[in-house]
Amino acid sequence: MTVSASKKTEQWTISASQRVIVDPLLDSLVLLTEYFGSPCSSDSLAAGLPMQGHVLTPELLPQAASRAGLAAKLSRKGLNEITPILLPCILLLKDKKACLLRELDVEHDKAIIQLPETGGEETLSIEELEALYVGYLFLVKQEYRGDMGFDVHLHENKSHWLLQTLKDSAPIYRDALIASVLVNLFALVSPLFIMNVYDKVVPNLAFNSLWVLAIGAGIAYIFDLVMRQLRSYLIDVAGKKVDIIVSSQLFAKAVGIPLEKRSPSVGGMAKQLGEFDSIRDILTSATITTLVDLPFALFFLTIIYLVAGDLALIPLVGSFIIIAYTLIMQPKLKAAIEESNKFSGLKHGHLIESLSSLESIKSSGAEGLVQKSWQQMIGHTASWQLKSKKISTSVTNVATFVVQTSVIFVVILG
Known part of the structure; x- marks a missing residue:
């Protein structure tokens, strides 16, 4: 009985690394990295990605491929549209499966696929593969890196993480800036309409011309409304895209930071990460349109000069005064904001750490010491915030x- 019982308890020994979930897309991507000569493990490709059910989704595959130096793009093609230059590629199959298409010979009715489950090859007919194929595939190639051996010292610096993200959204911002150009052009409608009415229509009692001008101005204002709405929508879309990408990158970097380089204050680190919301607010506000509005200020001054001559010097001098005062106050405002952010981070860190150590604080009777530190931080934060607000308010009031x-002066000299 003892011998038979021991035999029943004997089991296969399987290591933890071998007990893995079947992931067709991730396993196919691993096979592709081996094909392109840069083999990567599934763990390195999927680390930190928000996978669903521990399985790589089609939305995340391009991001995982970029970690291996590969560019992946989802495309919809029939099997007869797949040319040899596109191979190998990842085919999406029914029942949420995938395979690697290695060769495709339509004339001889033969397709060679590589199964991610085993890594082995299998030959199918076109009809058999067509029955499994859902019509979508991932085209995967190595990312273009140029001649890495040429003038390497001139290209050592990597692109800035935020600027690269903004560059990816450049087409959307381009359309928003075009809409801003049209909005600034429509701003000329009101003064031109009023000038023509008082100079031409009123002296001659030309009411027919008045209605023509009014209808034209109304149409222009309708287009102005459409352009403003479109500009706001485009800026919001671009800002949302940047916010999602940047927030994901920041969280991934925060989670993956080495423990020896981690900030001693968890609350302060959380506050710093939260401060990046201000970047999103800038990118999703009308502030971005100043890239177009500022050059148009010179355009409007030119129009004033053509209409009123030397009177254009008055707003020109006023503009220089505002710019000069802003530049003078900018260093002071920058210093005040930096100090305010520093004490705000310390205050947030003190709050988080105090709440997490509340039991220890009570047991040691350190409530008074913690309260004193909190009040000091609040005082410093409020003082610097007040100073920065006073400076920014003074700039607005001077303008x-x-x-x-x-x-x-325009009325006096005009």
């Missing part, structure tokens, strides 16, 4: 004062 006085 308003210059505009008001410019109107007075």
